Amino acid sequence: MKRSCAGPLLSRRATLLAGGALFAWAHMPRFAYAAAGRDPRLIVIILRGALDGLATVGPIGDPDYAALHGKLALSLSGPHPALPLDSFFALNPAMPNFARLYGAKQAAVVHAAATGYRDRSHFDGQDVLESGYPGPGHVATGWLNRALASLPAGERIARQNGLAVGFTTPLVIRGAAPILGWAPASSQEPDDDLGSRVLDLYRHRDPALAQALEEGMTAEKMATDDGVNGAMMKPKANFGGARGMALAARGAARLIAQDDGPRVAALEFDGWDTHVAEGGATGRLATLLAGLDDAFVEFEQGLGAHWKDTAIVAVTEFGRTVHINGTIGTDHGTGTVVLLAGGAIKGGRVIADWPGLKPSQLYEARDLNPTVDVRSVLKGLLADHLGLSSATLADQIFPDSSGVKPLRDLLV
């Protein structure tokens, strides 16, 4: 279903401009939001690797937080003070733009959230998150694609293709509805930590290969840093994923902003599996969060007038442990955050039924206990933003989820 990059899109656009524009306007939309003049955009960002929600949005008002999350805990004091969201939660200082949007009531946080999946495998967890099924083992179609496919034929959102950003189509948007693929050219650069993982394996099992690979990676990095023009000379973040996020968002925004562009998009950002040297307000996680923050800005600026009708949701397969581990990082956990942004979001709120961090309040004595189902957040968006019915959501989009009620009132 995935088509190739800019070529087909441009040619299809040319056709529409020549002959199809009148028809597009002549169509009478049936959905209420459309009658109200809205032309909604929905952007889903998959954060692969399990985002540490407690170091992204810290429950600084929880008396146990600072001690449990140790060096990774956010604080309103110190050299890198967190950005207060309300009297209880504060945002990682690497995300000033998200804080600004939050202040403008265009960003919100859902905390202590998890899918229905309770084991701690990345692969299965991502499959559950993206397929929308209650358990692993369903990898043919994703909930976002099924949502697209279930819209009435000829409806404006359904008439446009969905957009998949990256070299592979994320499972969340795979399926019967047609999808355009686009990848920023620079994602051909290594943009994950595969190299350091392989290096780590070689150091343990094959020192000769480790030495060669390390030299090779250093040379590659120097070549990239040197660049060919001045613009390339600015120092790059150690974690190449950060810049890639902004580039992906910039390109996606450009496509989505077009009048006949895709209304629904999926992006995937890697690198959130912070087992070692996670950092807190600074360091590895903060670098990634800064990249995500830049991505929100790229969408805000790139979507222009469409920003007011846009909802962006960033989700991850599960959270991370409340305690820090022996390598100043965190291991696979359960509850985490869902980040929402966009002009269509009723922002300025942290939505949470806070479970507490006392030993008895943790999930299996180690994880943030989830009190919100990620599916209820997604259902709320699909119901109020795209107009899907509760029945469709409960059996087709998120099968066997009638017990998971849509979280309403997320949108303006």
Next chain:
Amino acid sequence: MTAANNDAALIAFNRFGLGARPGDFAKAGDDPRGFLKSELRQPDIALVSYDDSANSNLLTSTACIEAAMAAGYQRKLDRNRLAAAIAAQADTMAATPPPAAAPTQENAPQKPDPSIESQLFRAEAQARLRKATTAEAGFVERFVYFWSNHFCVSIAKNNIVRAAAGAFEREAIRPFVFSRFADMLIAVERHPVMLLYLDNPQSVGPHSRVGRNRGRGLNENLAREILELHTLGVGSGYTQADVTGFARILTGWTLAGREGRLGEPGSFVFNANAHEPGDETFLGKVYPAGGMGQAEAVLNDLARHPSTARHIAVKLARHFIADDPPPAAVAKLTSVFLDRDGDLRALALTLIDMPESWSTPMTKMRAPFEYVAAIRRATGADPNQDPRQSIGWLHVLGAPLWQPPGPNGFSDLVSDEASPEGLNARLEIARQAARRLTDIGDPDDLAAAILGPTAFEETKQAIARAESKQQALALLFMAPEFQRR
């Protein structure tokens, strides 16, 4: 150091073969030697058959060469015509060129169809990759690659070699991998592609009719490389006089040109008019005048020379066992070569049977083509998949298909494979290969199916802890057990 791994099935698939496909591992399980030998028993297993409909776009080398010569001639005519037309136009229209049509999206020039030479090359690449992807163990294919690299040609030579390099392998290597070394040697040295690659069509006996009429002479390239690379080996005692003498003996071995004056265009011919007349002394032995039989006699003697036996034994053991192969293994292969008149099947069986093949640590790296093939096999690639990505990967790995840097072929030393840029390239290919897959099952299961039960704990953990399935697969393709053999 490296892999202390001594799982016999893993050795069968990686040291001898092209890597396991999902579900393959158990086939080698109980009797890995028998598993490898069963491939050798299948008749014609090394051949690429024209009867297979998948190979319907392959041509004989003669047809490939004729097509490439015709295409080259046509391009030359077109260039001349264009030059003449431009010159004529310049005469009549003074200096005002007609306004060129501005290229727009609609009338942008279409990318021209690939040349016939490129189409043939791509078809041959696809056939080779298809064999690699569908082979049971891949030992026979590995044996083919060994000999194809020993008797290498390069498509960088010219468009004719580009068009016919694959046909050369199918005609001069594959039919002979389980014959006597002498048979392969003669098939290779009289093949038009090898003759072109090593310049023998230009080599003319100074006292031959052509030499006397046109004042042309010898080109020693083919003679030298046969001695240094194909048979005796460098430093084995031959002299410059032997090289020159052998070059004289080889004069007249050529191919028929486009106009077909000597025979069917593109086919091997012996041109007696270019052959140096008279007896010739070579390595202390007199080879009496006798047309093309003179060189055949030399090749037959070279094929049975003890230096050749040792040269081949070292190369085989270095390729399949270790950069510094165990002396016992080299000695065994040498004696089998000599005792069995260069029987290549006997050499293959010896490799399978000798204990050194199973006890020596897996310190070698998969050669680039083996790496690409192993990835295709591990991921269940469609055997008929477009070969261009694999061709591109081989370029990135510094081992473009049928394009070695010189007539000594691609390096067979681990130090050249395990280079910083080589590992960087493998990392990028692993990443790309993993990205392409959308329908991935459980990466842990795939790793177990490809690496077997003796995979390192660290490898299993790295794969299990990967942050995405794509990353897990890429880690599998980078694992020491996937790289080393």
